[in-house]
Amino acid sequence: MNKTMKLLMAAACLSLPIVSNAQTENPRGIYKMMTLTGKQGEIKAPFDQYKICTDSVTLMLNVQGTSFQIQDTDHMVFYYTGEQPKDENDKSTLIYDSNTEHFTLKWWNSGRGHLYFPDNNWCIEKYEANQYSEIGRKAFDAITAAPIADKTNPLLGTWRILGDVDELRDVKKALPKMLENYETNRYFNSFYIFGPETFTLVARLQGGVVNSVEYEGKKAFKLDNNTKHVKWLTKDRIAIEEKIDYRTDWKILERVIDGQTMLSRFASQEVPGNRR
Incomplete structure (x- = not known):
């Protein structure tokens, strides 16, 4: 360091x-x-x-x-x-x-x-x-804490934003370009933090209180009035549902395990x- x-x-x-x-x-x-x-x-x-x-x-x-x-x-x-x-x-x-x-x-x-x-x-x-x-x-607890690892709630922790896809079936094909953009473009060099009580979206340097909920019979999270699905692609890669007007996109996140605080x-x- x-x-x-x-x-x-x-x-x-x-x-x-x-x-x-x-x-x-x-x-x-x-x-x-x-x-x-x-x-x-x-x-x-x-x-x-x-x-x-x-x-x-x-x-x-x-x-x-x-x-x-x-x-x-x-x-x-x-x-x-x-x-x-x-x-x-x-x-x-x-x-x-x-x-x-x-x-x-x-x-x-x-x-x-x-x-x-x-x-x-x-x-x-x-x-x-x-x-x-x-x-x-809660905000400072989230941004100054080391990334959390919890087997009972694998969503907890820090995740880097790789990019977006229209359809989940396109993730494998799009992944190489996402990783390339992440390394070269600061827009993609952004993060989510999921904590027991706090959710931080550092892409826009914003955050708020998050609650775990069940939505349409599936596990999801709710930030203020926004409820979003989370789909697991692998143990350390997830897709978050992004509804825009009448279409649904997916934001692809990958777990960060470098131990660095968000602040x-x-x-x-x-x-x-x-x-x-």
């Missing part, structure tokens, strides 16, 4: 951080937004939002209802800067009052018409570590120089 990946995996750990009294450290770990200061003054955070801070990338995870989304919104690594800009023309993002337990983010909003953020002014967000909503906890995998792709 290279040095970058070790740092990413360490930063993604959900265990309690080492207590530190310093307020000038670089934020490293997973933090939840607790308050927002904007048009209405300082208010309780109106979003279920998290920052994943590492030495290589800063990622944001937002929860909406029973689903979540991961984004590389900040396009920068968070380092302690102090509270004041260099001069009145400096609109650079500021990080202060920061250590492994909390940090404050101050950024300039040049947009217009936001419900909470003032136009052409500073916005302040305060974050704390080890604070999660119920869905937020470290995605974060390493977002490190400058690693993007394809």
Whole structure:
């Protein structure tokens, strides 16, 4: 395992951080937004939002209802800067009052018409570590856990998306091209995670709570209001039903057994120089 990946995996750990009294450290770990200061003054955070801070990338995870989304919104690594800009023309993002337990983010909003953020002014967000909503906890449990192997429920684990076929009988013929595309095209370099309570679709960097159900007399899974069949092609390859309008396609998935967490995998792709 290279040095970058070790740092990413360490930063993604959900265990309690080492207590530190310093307020000038670089934020490293997973933090939840607790308050927002904007048009209405300082208010309780109106979003279920998290920052994943590492030495290589800063990622944001937002929860909406029973689903979540991961984004590389900040396009920068968070380092302690102090509270004041260099001069009145400096609109650079500021990080202060920061250590492994909390940090404050101050950024300039040049947009217009936001419900909470003032136009052409500073916005302040305060974050704390080890604070999660119920869905937020499930999301992080899924993306920071090692792939699961369970003989009683073989669907659990991480699966890479190989591609799509119109008919299952075409899988064998289409497989060589799928594998070629997977290695050369990032669109196919995407994953599903099936956990005991959480389903993550990293193809769109989204996920939500999944429930096992019986659908038309067969085993299936249900994500929010979407129910899909799963057909086993081999022990480590499955087809997921995708209904589009009046037709049915099948998404082909293959089990991943490299032991890498989903967060470290995605974060390493977002490190400058690693993007394809």
